[in-house]
Amino acid sequence: MRGLIVTADDFGLHERVNEAVACAHREGVLTCASLMVGANAAHDAVKIARNLPALRVGLHLVLTDGVASLPHWSIPDLVDARGNFEGSMFENGVRFYFLPSVRRQLAMEIRAQFEAFAATGLALDHVNVHKHFHLHPTVLALILEIGAQFDMRAMRLPREVRGSLFLMPWIALMKRRLDNAGILHNDRVAGIAQTGHMDEAAWLALLAAAPDGVLEIYSHPATAGPPLTNAMRDYRHEDELAALCSPRVARAIEATGAMHGGFADVFGFDSAPETAA
Numbered sequence: 001m002r003g004l005i006v007t008a009d010d011f012g013l014h015e016r017v018n019e020a021v022a023c024a025h026r027e028g029v030l031t032c033a034s035l036m037v038g039a040n041a042a043h044d045a046v047k048i049a050r051n052l053p054a055l056r057v058g059l060h061l062v063l064t065d066g067v068a069s070l071p072h073w074s075i076p077d078l079v080d081a082r083g084n085f086e087g088s089m090f091e092n093g094v095r096f097y098f099l100p101s102v103r104r105q106l107a108m109e110i111r112a113q114f115e116a117f118a119a120t121g122l123a124l125d126h127v128n129v130h131k132h133f134h135l136h137p138t139v140l141a142l143i144l145e146i147g148a149q150f151d152m153r154a155m156r157l158p159r160e161v162r163g164s165l166f167l168m169p170w171i172a173l174m175k176r177r178l179d180n181a182g183i184l185h186n187d188r189v190a191g192i193a194q195t196g197h198m199d200e201a202a203w204l205a206l207l208a209a210a211p212d213g214v215l216e217i218y219s220h221p222a223t224a225g226p227p228l229t230n231a232m233r234d235y236r237h238e239d240e241l242a243a244l245c246s247p248r249v250a251r252a253i254e255a256t257g258a259m260h261g262g263f264a265d266v267f268g269f270d271s272a273p274e275t276a277a
Contacts, residue, residue, distance in 0.1 A: 001210045001211065001212060001213065001214075001215055001256045001257075001258040002212070002213055002214055002258060002259065002266075003186075003213075003214040003215070003258055003259040003260075003261075003266035003267075004210075004214075004215055004216075004217070004253060004256065004258040004259070004260050004266075005031060005032055005186060005214065005215070005216040005217070005261070005262060005263060005266055006029050006030050006031045006032065006216075006217050006218075006244070006253075006260070007030075007031070007032040007033065007034055007058075007156075007216060007217070007218040007219075008020070008021045008024065008030055008032070008033045008034070008218070008219060008220070008221050008244075009033075009034045009060055009128070009130075009218050009219070009220055010034070010036055010039075010060065010130075010220055010228075011033035011034055011035045011036065011045045011049075011057070011060065012035050012036040012037070012039040012040075012041050012042035012044070012045035012046075013036055013039045013040070013041060013228060013229075014039075014040065014041050014222065014228050015041050015044055016222040016223045016224075016225050016228070016237075017041070017045075017220075017221070017222045017228070017237075018041055018044050018045045018048050019222075019223045020221035020222045020223050020237070020241045020244075021033045021045070021048065021055075021221065022048050022052065023223075023241065023245065024221055024241060024244035024245055025052055025054070025055045026052070027245050028244040028245035028246070028249075028250070029244055029245075029249060029250050029253055029260070030055075030221075030244050031054075031055070031056060031260060031261050031262050031265070032055070032056045032057070032058060032125060032126065032262045032263070033045075033049070033055060033056075033057050033058075034057075034058045034059070034060035034126070034128055034218075035049070035057055035058065035059060035060055035117065035120075035122075036060050036062055036066065036130070037059065037069060037113050037116035037117050037120075038062060038066070038067050038068060038069040038113065038116065039062075039066070039067065046120045046122065049120075049122055050121075050122070055262075056123070056125035056126070056261070056262025056263065056264055056265065056271070057122045057123070057124075057125055058124060058125045058126035058127055058128065058154075058263070059113065059114065059117045059124060059126075059127045059128075060128055060129070060130060061110060061113050061127065061128070061129045061130065061133075061134070061143070062085070062113070062129075062130045063085065063092075063106070063109065063110070063129060063130065063133050063139065064085050064089050064092065064130060064131055064133055065085065065130060065131060065229075065231060066084070066085060066130060067082075067083050067084055067085075068083050068084075068085060068109055068112075069109060069112040069113050069116055070083075070108060070109050070112050071083065074105075074108065075105040075106075075108060075109055076105075077095070077099075077101065077102045077105050078092075078102070078105050078106065078109060089131060089133060093133075093136050093138075096136060096138040096139065097136075097137075097138050103138060103142075106138075106139070106142060107142050107145075107146065110139075110142050110143060110146050111146050114146055114147065114149075114150045114152075115150075117150075118150055123264070123271040124150065124151060124152060124153070124271060125154065125262045125263050125264050125271050126153075126154040126155060126156065126262070126263040127143065127147055127152050127154070127155050127156075128155060128156035129143070132156075132158040132192070134155070134156075134158075134174070135158060135167070135170050135171070135174060137173065137177075140174060140177060141177075143155070144177065144178075144181050144183065147183075148181075152183065153183065153184055153263070153264070153267075153269050153271065154183060154184040154185060154263035154264075154267060154269075155178060155183050155184075155185050156185065156186060156189060156216060156218075157171065157174060157175055157178065157185040157186055157187070157189065158171065158174075158189055158192060159171045159175070159186075159187070159188055159189060160188070160189060160190065160192045160193060161188050161189070161190050161206065161211055161215070162193065184263060184267045184269070186213075186214045186215060186216040186263075187211070187212070187213030187214045187215065188211050188213065188214075188215050188216075189215070189216045189217070189218065190206050190215065190216070190217045190218075191216075191217055191218040191219055195220070195235075196220055196232060196234060196235030196236060196237075196240070197235070197236055197239070197240075198217070198218075198219040198220075198240050198243060199236060199239040199240065199242070199243050200239075200242065200243040200246045200248060200249060202243070203217070203243050203246070203249045203252070204248060204249065204252055207249070207252040207253060207255075207256060208252070210256055210258075214266055214267075215258075219240040219243070219244065220232070220235055220237060220240060221237055221240045221241035221244055222237035222238070222240075222241065223237075223238070223241065224238055
């Protein structure tokens with residue numbers, strides 16, 4: 001294994017997530033966090049990130065199952081009156097592809113989230129999308145077009161270590177488009193099949209048979225409390241945090257001999273922001 005990137009998704013979703021990110025970075029193996037710029041605790045997350053200069057931070061674009069950055073009146077075909085994204089991913093994927101008016105609103109929202117991240121002054125280490133919606137060709141095309149204007153250098157390729165055969169053609173298409181655009185990406189990812197359940201045992205089993213190349217492992221750590229969202233009601237956030245802080249996991253990572261850091265560290269690019277916030 002040449003490189004290992006350890007990421008926490010949903011940074012900014014809740015103060016409990018932010019606390020876990022800080023703890024897992026200071027006391028554990030966490031190297032990256034993916035920021036939800038429109039989430040309720042995003043401002044708190046940015047303050048935490050500024051005090052952790054070695055933590056690499058990327059943009060976690062939210063285009064489903066969450067709150068948009070733009071108001072309802074500007075993207076009425078995407079969100080309800082409260083600004084929450086409406087519809088299933090399948091339904092919206094069809095609309096993104098076939099309806100130009102919806103696609104224009106989608107582009108506006110993607111741009112708004114890139115702009116919000118840029119306004120934080122944080123270096124953009126990587127970009128990924130909530131629920132891996134960037135597998136959709138229209139979503140990916142817009143991200144590549146808009147991200148180029150914000151010095152996007154790396155993205156997550158959701159190619160699971162033991163992935164679905166059904167998704168292989170979509171992942172192959174995405175990889176080809178990323179390569180053609182000069183966007184760096186991991187070779188494999190872990191955390192999809194066991195989402196919400198990346199405990200110590202899962203980590204140790206994965207690292208014992210880690211694939212070649214660059215592997216990104218992501219999880220959803222949080223400190224103790226009730227479910228963060230309805231979709232996360234069966235997530236074991238505390239177990240995931242414990243795994244990130246586990247000495248056994250740290251030793252297993254060290255034993256791989258892989259470069260351990262963010263996308264900028266593993267691929268060796270400068271992710272410094274152009275201007276400070």
